[in-house]
Amino acid sequence: MRYASVTERLSGLGGEKWALHARARAMKAGGEPIIEMTIGEPDIPTPTAFIDAAYRAMQSGRTGYSNGRGEPALVKALAARYSQRRGRLITPDQVICLPGTQTTLYTILRTIAEAGDEVLVGDPMYATYEGIIAQSGARMVPVPLRPEFGFRMQVADVAARITPASRVLFLNTPHNPTGALLRPEDLAALGALAKANDLWIVSDEVYEEMVFPGVTFASPLDLPDLADRVISACSISKSHAAPGFRSGWCIGPVEFCRRLLPLSETMLFGSQPFIADMTALAISEPSPVSDGMVARFSRRAGLIADTLDGVAGLRAHRPEAGMFTLIDVRATGLSGTGFAEGLLAAQKVAVMPGESFGQGLNGWIRLSLTQPDDLTVEAAKRIAAHAAKLLEQAA
Missing domain, CATH: 3.90.1150.10 (Aspartate Aminotransferase, domain 1)
Known part of the structure; x- marks a missing residue:
């Protein structure tokens, strides 16, 4: 067969x-x-308040079908959260909710990369990234993350690997497995390189709320001049100790989300409303x-x-x-x-x-x-x- x-x-x-x-x-x-x-x-364990919120939602009948974008209350809460944190307006049509960061990254790469394209990604990398890129048909191009630079991606190392087939610069900050954190100046330099070569920037930010004392988180979403090419992925799995609930999302340009939506609808046709209600509560305030x-x-x-x-x-x-x-x-x-x-x-x-x-x-x-x-x-x-x-x- x-x-x-x-x-x-x-x-x-x-x-x-x-x-x-x-x-x-x-x-x-x-x-x-x-x-x-x-x-x-x-x-x-997952905080009792979140489990109770999911339970109350199920008890009240929030167990039906959803939609490919996400439950309206959660989408609205995420738009408000990112507008406040990134210092610029993020609208609900820039949000797509998906089951966890893994599914989110899979869907993002499926939307923006295909056979013949190249995806630049830091090496070392989280163990599933190679598969996430390979499923799209694109070719993975490892960019060395060097211990002498604290495992922070260097713009010269990226530039040396760009070809006419390059389509995506795949970032992970804070980084797994190294725990490295890209600085604002790193993101500005990488962003300028992406603009010069018309690259998408995908940023896995699942550890955003788990930054150690003495450093501060920064995202490429912070930079308005990159707004048309940055896609951020995140979830409540780590920050809210809720990995089994599989609740994640991406934030990106309106046109990107419009094109991703049919893929989300075809593959999933919505996440569970009771999990969306729990997530809306979780992200509406700092993680406890x-x-x-x-x-x-x-x-x-x-x-x-x-x-x-x-x-x-x-x-x-x-x-x-x-x-x-x-x-x-x-x-x-x-x-x-x-x-x-x-x-x-x-x-x-x-x-x-x-x-x-x-x-x-x-x-x-x-x-x-x-x-x-x-x-x-x-x-x-x-x-x-x-x-x-x-x-x-x-x-």
């Missing part, structure tokens, strides 16, 4: 990248005492849980760095936002995958191999910051012990 070419393009780009996480979960289910530091799930997560994740990143940086050749990268931190394990002579597999077997600590996030993290591992402080420190001690043993064996 024949299959669509998209299945070939996506072969190997799905759950395979999370194989070590799945193995750790199976070991844990079998009774092994695994310290799990793989995925980025909030370390607290993001400040606490920021404090905990920032503190745990410091605990890991204090325990590991410079020990047994390891180097810790301190994030500026989000819920992950990176460790450079190249001094052990192993790839990130080799180190992570050995660590799981020997020390019962599950981390993500850097290679799951692109070639830019060969020889690195990513740790989530969602375990309690005591387990975080214990995991770091076990990582140090594992690295020390590898160096001893190599001597």
Whole structure:
């Protein structure tokens, strides 16, 4: 039997990248005492107020069909939120609501890119980006994000990779997996390059409300002269500890939203009204849980760095936002995958191999910051012990 070419393009780009996480979960289910530091799930339950809002909406009959753009109250609330935060008017016809950031990014790329196009994206990158780009038929063009620049995208690195086929500059700020945050001057320079080469700018901003002390979030939506080419994607999954509700959105030019709408209607024909009501409540005021997560994740990143940086050749990268931190394990002579597999077997600590996030993290591992402080420190001690043993064996 024949299959669509998209299945070939996506072969190997799905759950395979999370194989070590799945193995750790199976070991844990079998009774092994695994310290799990793989995925980025909030370390607290969804606030009761949001669950109650969804329940009340269901009880009142908000369980029928919706529409492809989103429930009017939520669309209006998002337009008001972005107008206030970005300092310029965002209208409801610039908003499309979708089930989570993943679906939102999929739909955005499906709307603006196709076979023959190229999408420039930072490497390292979130593990699903390669598949999101490949499904559209476009070709991914990795742009190195260099540790010496704090993993912030450099305009010269982008410019060197632009060709006549370039169509999209795909940004992620705050960045997963590095925790890097683009500055206003970075965005201005990247925006000028995008204008000069007629590129779309797609900005995944799901960690906007999880920025650590000492830095400030900035978005390309802040720049009025980029209004005709910037599309921002976000959700309540991280900031409001509600990943299972799958509630996201994008903000973009009116014409872009007009063209995306039939795709949304064809694929989904609307999200659940009761989830929209909950989301409207959630985004109408500051998140009640993001400040606490920021404090905990920032503190745990410091605990890991204090325990590991410079020990047994390891180097810790301190994030500026989000819920992950990176460790450079190249001094052990192993790839990130080799180190992570050995660590799981020997020390019962599950981390993500850097290679799951692109070639830019060969020889690195990513740790989530969602375990309690005591387990975080214990995991770091076990990582140090594992690295020390590898160096001893190599001597």
